Amino acid sequence: MKTLEIDGIKVRIQIWDTAGQERYQTITKQYYRRAQGIFLVYDITSERSFQHIMKWASDVDEYAPEKVQKVLIGNKSDEEHKRQVATEQGNKLAKAYGMDFFETSAFTNHNITESFTRLAELVLQANKKDLDLLRVSINDQLDLAALEEEAGVCDGSSNAQKTCWC
Numbered sequence: 001m002k003t004l005e006i007d008g009i010k011v012r013i014q015i016w017d018t019a020g021q022e023r024y025q026t027i028t029k030q031y032y033r034r035a036q037g038i039f040l041v042y043d044i045t046s047e048r049s050f051q052h053i054m055k056w057a058s059d060v061d062e063y064a065p066e067k068v069q070k071v072l073i074g075n076k077s078d079e080e081h082k083r084q085v086a087t088e089q090g091n092k093l094a095k096a097y098g099m100d101f102f103e104t105s106a107f108t109n110h111n112i113t114e115s116f117t118r119l120a121e122l123v124l125q126a127n128k129k130d131l132d133l134l135r136v137s138i139n140d141q142l143d144l145a146a147l148e149e150e151a152g153v154c155d156g157s158s159n160a161q162k163t164c165w166c
């Protein structure tokens with residue numbers, strides 16, 4: 001669980017780290033169904049992990065909700081000396097899939113907050129319509145409550161006293 005503040009909205013993010021191994025894939029796919037945002041992560045020191053991204057991306061397309069937001073991550077940016085995947089390759093792939101791209105390091109924290117913030121922003125944008133409706137409904141309820149308080153209506157009787165504690 002991680003909390004971020006985006007445009008004044010406190011966003012609480014629940015993070016699921018799915019297993020990468022093939023034998024867990026049946027379980028992994030079940031996580032996709034309720035996901036709103038997905039990081040597709042490879043290891044910049046492993047060409048093989050980069051090749052696997054295409055398979056992950058097609059699974060996401062197949063099993064995740066249509067409006068799921070995706071960000072491509074090349075992790076272990078601190079291991080420059082072992083790099084097998086050029087930054088440009090990551091950029092190109094992200095562009096081809098229409099995703100944002102970050103190189104990160106869980107070790108040094110490089111781009112960790114930035115990438116989480118970006119994915120949360122994308123999820124908020126994608127759900128903006130629902131959020132706006134929710135806001136309108138909350139504001140309506142607050143307005144109604146304020147009106148009721150002003151009118152002294154708290155038990156349904158129209159002649160209730162203006163100041164009433166119930």
Ligand SMILES: Nc1nc2c(ncn2[C@@H]2O[C@H](COP(=O)(O)OP(=O)(O)OP(=O)(O)O)[C@@H](O)[C@H]2O)c(=O)[nH]1
Pocket residue numbers: 017018019020021075076077078079104105106107108
């Ligand atoms: N140097 C460095 N090592 C990292 C970084 N992130 C993870 N590791 C190391 O990489 C190894 C694998 O990390 P995991 O978090 O288990 O990777 P994973 O992809 O979740 O693994 P599976 O779920 O089993 O597929 C561990 O030894 C981590 O300490 C990083 O940014 N830099």
